[in-house]
Amino acid sequence: MGTEAEQAVIAQALASRYAGRTVLAVGAHPDDLELAVGGTLARLSRGGARVVMAIVSVPADYALRRAEAEEAAAILGCELRILVDGGTTRRIEDMRTYELVKVLDAVVRELQPAALMTHGTAEFHHDHILVHDAAVATQRLRFFDFFSYHPSFCRLVPVQFHPRAYVDISDTIEIKMRAIAAHKSQFGNRSIPLDIYRDMARLNGRLIGVDYAEGLDVGRMLLA
Numbered sequence: 001m002g003t004e005a006e007q008a009v010i011a012q013a014l015a016s017r018y019a020g021r022t023v024l025a026v027g028a029h030p031d032d033l034e035l036a037v038g039g040t041l042a043r044l045s046r047g048g049a050r051v052v053m054a055i056v057s058v059p060a061d062y063a064l065r066r067a068e069a070e071e072a073a074a075i076l077g078c079e080l081r082i083l084v085d086g087g088t089t090r091r092i093e094d095m096r097t098y099e100l101v102k103v104l105d106a107v108v109r110e111l112q113p114a115a116l117m118t119h120g121t122a123e124f125h126h127d128h129i130l131v132h133d134a135a136v137a138t139q140r141l142r143f144f145d146f147f148s149y150h151p152s153f154c155r156l157v158p159v160q161f162h163p164r165a166y167v168d169i170s171d172t173i174e175i176k177m178r179a180i181a182a183h184k185s186q187f188g189n190r191s192i193p194l195d196i197y198r199d200m201a202r203l204n205g206r207l208i209g210v211d212y213a214e215g216l217d218v219g220r221m222l223l224a
């Protein structure tokens with residue numbers, strides 16, 4: 001269990017690793033990123049990184065979901081991109097694999113990220129797995145850190161995820177919760193309780209001796 005001073009050093013290391021650089025977070029749908037890594041993205045942004053939240057597609061209610069996603073990104077201090085745009089809804093499963101890879105390639109080429117975060121393989125939603133697979137392919141374009149985040153869900157499902165890295169989000173947990181709540185169409189009408197996301201962050205925090213944390217799997221990390 002680290003002292004507060006030690007934890008401050010670790011926190012500084014994360015901020016300085018990506019300060020002045022771009023972190024690209026890719027989620028299949030609106031709200032996936034807020035649920036999985038909202039606290040991490042807010043921390044990176046506060047630490048001086050340019051953080052781009054890229055949503056691959058909006059599956060329904062385009063205008064409403066886009067507006068909610070924009071509000072959430074603003075709360076986290078991040079830029080929002082919708083990769084398959086045109087003001088229409090589209091299901092990722094309807095895209096060819098090469099089309100999806102092309103879409104992600106384009107944003108990686110443009111932004112030249114120092115790190116990319118996206119869905120992992122242990123997911124219940126097939127769209128999320130398709131995005132993961134396409135993101136893996138983008139690693140051929142450039143050397144960046146590659147992380148997978150916790151399965152994002154609106155209803156708790158039994159999928160396994162074992163983080164290999166943890167980000168202390170004690171300072172940004174409230175920002176994360178506000179960003180999730182900005183998705184009113186998902187968490188208002190359906191009255192899905194938000195407590196579970198706080199509970200999960202608390203549990204991850206206990207595993208590294210801080211109040212709240214988010215877990216990441218490490219696909220590739222450049223320790224140069």
Ligand SMILES: [Zn+2]
Nearest residue numbers: 028029032125
């Ligand atoms: Zn999703």
